[in-house]
Amino acid sequence: MPTWDTIDHDVLVIGAGGAGLRAAIEAASHGVSVGLVCKSLLGKAHTVMAEGGVAASLGNVDDRDSWQVHVTDTLRGGQYVNNWRMAELHAKEAPDRVRELEAWGALFDRTSDGKILQRNFGGHRYPRLAHVGDRTGLEMIRTLQDHGVHQGMDVHMEVTVVSLHKRDGRVCGALAYDRERGRFRLFRAKAIVLATGGIGRAFAVTSNSWEYTGDGHALAYHAGAALQDMEFIQFHPTGMVWPPSVRGILVTEGVRGEGGILLNSEGRRFMFDDIPEAYRTQTADTPDEGWRYVTGDKEARRPPELLTRDHVARCIVREVREGRGSPHGGVFLDIAWIKTHLPKAAEHIRRKLPSMYHQFKALADIDITTTPMEVGPTTHYVMGGIRVDGDTQMSSVPGLFAAGEVAAGLHGSNRLGGNSLSDLIVFGKRAGEHAASFAKESAALEPDAGEVGEAVRECLAPFDRPSGENPYAIQNDLQRMMQNQVGIVRQEGEMLQAAEALRELEARARRVGVTGHREYNPGWHTAIDLAHLLTVSEAVIRSALERKESRGGHFRDDYPEKDPASGTINFVVQKGPDGEMHVRPEPVVGVTDELRRLVETFK
Amino acid sequence: MEATFRIWRGALGSGTFADYRTETSDGMVVLDAVHDIQATQAPDLAVRWNCKAGKCGSCSAEVNGRPRLMCMTRLSDLDLSKPVTIEPMQAFPHSRDLVTDVSWNFRVKHQIKPFTPRTPDAADGTWRMQQEDVDRVQEFRKCIECFLCQDVCHVLRDHHLHEEFVGPRYLVYTSALEMHPLDTQERRDELRKAHGIGYCNITKCCTTVCPEGIQITDNAIIPMKERVMDHAFDPIVKLVGLMTGKVAGP
Numbered sequence: 067m068p069t070w071d072t073i074d075h076d077v078l079v080i081g082a083g084g085a086g087l088r089a090a091i092e093a094a095s096h097g098v099s100v101g102l103v104c105k106s107l108l109g110k111a112h113t114v115m116a117e118g119g120v121a122a123s124l125g126n127v128d129d130r131d132s133w134q135v136h137v138t139d140t141l142r143g144g145q146y147v148n149n150w151r152m153a154e155l156h157a158k159e160a161p162d163r164v165r166e167l168e169a170w171g172a173l174f175d176r177t178s179d180g181k182i183l184q185r186n187f188g189g190h191r192y193p194r195l196a197h198v199g200d201r202t203g204l205e206m207i208r209t210l211q212d213h214g215v216h217q218g219m220d221v222h223m224e225v226t227v228v229s230l231h232k233r234d235g236r237v238c239g240a241l242a243y244d245r246e247r248g249r250f251r252l253f254r255a256k257a258i259v260l261a262t263g264g265i266g267r268a269f270a271v272t273s274n275s276w277e278y279t280g281d282g283h284a285l286a287y288h289a290g291a292a293l294q295d296m297e298f299i300q301f302h303p304t305g306m307v308w309p310p311s312v313r314g315i316l317v318t319e320g321v322r323g324e325g326g327i328l329l330n331s332e333g334r335r336f337m338f339d340d341i342p343e344a345y346r347t348q349t350a351d352t353p354d355e356g357w358r359y360v361t362g363d364k365e366a367r368r369p370p371e372l373l374t375r376d377h378v379a380r381c382i383v384r385e386v387r388e389g390r391g392s393p394h395g396g397v398f399l400d401i402a403w404i405k406t407h408l409p410k411a412a413e414h415i416r417r418k419l420p421s422m423y424h425q426f427k428a429l430a431d432i433d434i435t436t437t438p439m440e441v442g443p444t445t446h447y448v449m450g451g452i453r454v455d456g457d458t459q460m461s462s463v464p465g466l467f468a469a470g471e472v473a474a475g476l477h478g479s480n481r482l483g484g485n486s487l488s489d490l491i492v493f494g495k496r497a498g499e500h501a502a503s504f505a506k507e508s509a510a511l512e513p514d515a516g517e518v519g520e521a522v523r524e525c526l527a528p529f530d531r532p533s534g535e536n537p538y539a540i541q542n543d544l545q546r547m548m549q550n551q552v553g554i555v556r557q558e559g560e561m562l563q564a565a566e567a568l569r570e571l572e573a574r575a576r577r578v579g580v581t582g583h584r585e586y587n588p589g590w591h592t593a594i595d596l597a598h599l600l601t602v603s604e605a606v607i608r609s610a611l612e613r614k615e616s617r618g619g620h621f622r623d624d625y626p627e628k629d630p631a632s633g634t635i636n637f638v639v640q641k642g643p644d645g646e647m648h649v650r651p652e653p654v655v656g657v658t659d660e661l662r663r664l665v666e667t668f669k
Numbered sequence: 670m671e672a673t674f675r676i677w678r679g680a681l682g683s684g685t686f687a688d689y690r691t692e693t694s695d696g697m698v699v700l701d702a703v704h705d706i707q708a709t710q711a712p713d714l715a716v717r718w719n720c721k722a723g724k725c726g727s728c729s730a731e732v733n734g735r736p737r738l739m740c741m742t743r744l745s746d747l748d749l750s751k752p753v754t755i756e757p758m759q760a761f762p763h764s765r766d767l768v769t770d771v772s773w774n775f776r777v778k779h780q781i782k783p784f785t786p787r788t789p790d791a792a793d794g795t796w797r798m799q800q801e802d803v804d805r806v807q808e809f810r811k812c813i814e815c816f817l818c819q820d821v822c823h824v825l826r827d828h829h830l831h832e833e834f835v836g837p838r839y840l841v842y843t844s845a846l847e848m849h850p851l852d853t854q855e856r857r858d859e860l861r862k863a864h865g866i867g868y869c870n871i872t873k874c875c876t877t878v879c880p881e882g883i884q885i886t887d888n889a890i891i892p893m894k895e896r897v898m899d900h901a902f903d904p905i906v907k908l909v910g911l912m913t914g915k916v917a918g919p
């Protein structure tokens with residue numbers, strides 16, 4: 067007989083990154099009982115790794131900035147398939163959410179008049195990113211964590227949720243196991259917030275950790291919730307490429323924000339060669355103008371290195387493909403060159419980019435104050451996720467909410483740097499608030515014990531096949547397949563092959579076996595995560611096949627142009643009554659005349 | 670080139686070293702070797718990690734007897750002609766293989782009085798701070814909570830005074846709060862009593878292992894000792910003053 071402990075909360079928050087912590091803090095402030103679960107220790111979620119900053123139109127450095135400019139930047143970056151309502155709320159509320167972090171103890175870098183300093187980032191018209199050197203995510207997660215634990219919430223660390231349970235169409239429970247002892251826990255809750263982050267581990271080269279196996283996406287999908295935009299994946303242009311063991315680790319966009327330039331093997335600043343029409347009027351004509359921009363000249367326009375990430379990544383791929391790459395298959399990112407403009411440049415670089423300096427020194431033996439870095443694209447962020455209501459963050463399943471990277475809509479087809487950290491606190495708060503009021507209005511429901519028992523048995527099945535397939539090997543093969551066939555440059559033939567290959571991987575996953583015991587057994591954990599990875603990979607492939615155009619994080623070799631008709635729809639993925647995955651187009655949400663006018667004004 | 674990794678295997682304190690041979694390559698770190706072994710030879714080998722870039726503080730262990738982040742320890746810095754030993758941290762209860770129960774740290778932090786800001790400086794509810802005041806605290810806020818300093822501190826590791834002494838990590842944390850330009854809380858009394866700052870005899874082992882290069886002893890602990898105690902009653906502070914900060918380590 068499968069057994070489990072039962073724990074009750076009004077609101078259960080799954081995930082303790084920025085979004086989950088902010089949701090839990092908000093829910094607790096509304097007087098409901100709150101549980102917070104996470105796979106790692108508290109404070110180790112992905113948010114801790116964010117470097118560059120958090121976007122909010124505080125206008126401290128350039129007072130021409132406003133929510134109106136921020137929302138149009140976000141929509142332009144997302145190529146207008148965003149949820150416009152979310153883009154609007156995000157731009158309006160981000161400044162208050164950032165100031166609130168300061169009230170909870172966060173210490174951002176300062177302007178000379180003592181306010182929060184803001185830096186330039188790709189796609190943002192004005193300096194907009196509040197930051198702390200290049201460890202903004204650490205500052206943010208620590209602030210939320212240290213504040214949060216005093217607001218009255220139960221934290222369940224190193225606990226992994228494996229399934230969601232419903233009754234009468236409403237979500238009412240989550241089954242989980244604790245990693246340390248391998249025992250099961252059933253969380254009963256009146257409302258659940260998913261804040262589980264992304265899916266980067268579906269790809270071979272990624273800046274993401276083991277946690278990013280798309281759990282929340284898959285849990286919601288199997289609970290019947292709609293996902294959207296799963297074809298839009300952000301390949302960050304600058305990951306480390308050498309040595310092999312660090313391939314994919316992120317090099318913050320902050321390097322380019324501080325004046326770093328991209329060069330090919332011929333020493334040419336190739337980003338000047340290909341500037342998209344939509345950005346031409348906002349982009350510098352000369353290297354000199356670019357430098358003036360990054361040093362704060364308000365008359366100057368931004369250098370082409372700060373164009374959106376999808377574009378910069380594709381330019382790098384082109385240089386490498388055409389034989390102008392660096393020795394290890396990337397291009398050069400040079401920040402050392404600023405010494406020709408700046409006395410004490412080395413000191414400046416070490417102060418503005420301390421963790422990048424440290425990362426290259428320690429992992430690649432490179433001093434970035436004297437030597438260019440080698441960089442190339444890395445899987446970084448998923449724009450797609452759970453389809454939510456823009457105001458409440460509730461999914462299509464009553465009582466099930468989502469916030470942060472696991473939710474979709476804000477970023478459209480491409481996320482601007484810095485818009486994630488602000489996303490977490492704006493929509494984390496909203497999700498927490500609405501989950502709390504949903505819980506207050508709802509009676510507790512009992513998950514079906516038979517269904518829960520079945521889920522427990524399924525989790526334990528790999529132990530019955532000690533000589534079954536190796537979970538790590540299947541994960542590896544999946545990652546390579548997704549990287550090669552559904553990566554930065556896509557085409558129909560390869561994706562159809564990928565869909566076939568996926569069937570085979572699914573069959574292998576059904577034969578997966580693990581050895582050892584239930585106590586802290588990563589082989590077993592990897593086997594369980596596999597199911598999620600396969601589900602999200604299918605959603606990515608199926609959506610990418612449907613979108614027959616190129617837009618943002620989705621580039622098709624066979625349809626290299628934007629298609630205006632596709633620019634007004636999102637692809638929605640949902641489990642049908644037949645148990646199969648269905649993909650359908652839905653019109654873009656939240657477009658208003660006011661927002662349209664703003665888009666025109668700030669073109 | 671192949672190398673041997675001698676890894677502690679076992680649960681709840683009992684266990685034994687097991688040797689694994691694996692291929693090494695350019696630029697590899699200890700965590701890569703552990704992952705290779707996990708993927709091909711020991712799928713149930715328990716280890717914590719997240720960022721692989723020294724940012725999250727998850728992968729703490731003792732490599733050749735020294736507390737290190739496995740993701741930032743390059744094989745090229747180790748002698749691979751001998752087996753590389755990898756053990757869990759010793760100052761905390763053992764769970765399995767390289768994983769220890771670090772929950773005590775989270776409980777300790779909870780006891781420290783949280784950040785309490787002064788009333789806002791501006792009508793819109795915001796504050797004004799100078800960069801130089803912020804800079805003084807940033808060093809302490811860089812902490813990634815890897816707990817390596819806790820692991821190496823003899824008060825915890827050898828004398829097991831977990832109930833009396835919060836350890837260097839939480840002296841750094843208290844320092845960050847105390848030196849926060851906006852904080853108004855008073856923590857001196859409990860630092861001396863409940864948090865046991867007096868147990869620290871400034872051996873500086875914590876500073877030596879901190880992967881963030883935080884000057885734990887010089888910049889956090891000694892100034893706080895000076896603030897909480899009358900000089901006459903703390904001979905060590907007096908001694909340090911006389912010797913301008915130079916005290917022999919272990």
Ligand SMILES: Cc1cc2nc3c(=O)[nH]c(=O)nc-3n(C[C@H](O)[C@H](O)[C@H](O)COP(=O)(O)OP(=O)(O)OC[C@H]3O[C@@H](n4cnc5c(N)ncnc54)[C@H](O)[C@@H]3O)c2cc1C
Binds near residue numbers: 121
């Ligand atoms: C290296 C790097 C640098 C970045 N820099 C920036 C930047 O400068 N600016 C910016 O805006 N964005 C940046 N991003 C993106 C941003 O950091 C992330 O998108 C964001 O932190 C995601 O936050 P989150 O709260 O949604 O999820 P996360 O912080 O990833 O948290 C997810 C949580 O969910 C938990 N979880 C997952 N699955 C389960 C499960 N099954 N059961 C229980 N718990 C589960 C995890 O344990 C974790 O606690 C960066 C990302 C990376 C990788």
Ligand code: SF4
Binds near residue numbers: 822823872876
């Ligand atoms: S200096 Fe103090 S806190 Fe640090 S290791 Fe020595 S005794 Fe422990």
Ligand code: SF4
Binds near residue numbers: 837
């Ligand atoms: S002070 Fe240094 S050694 Fe101690 S927990 Fe923080 S980062 Fe780790």
Ligand code: FES
Binds near residue numbers: 719725726739
């Ligand atoms: S894995 Fe994050 S510090 Fe080593």
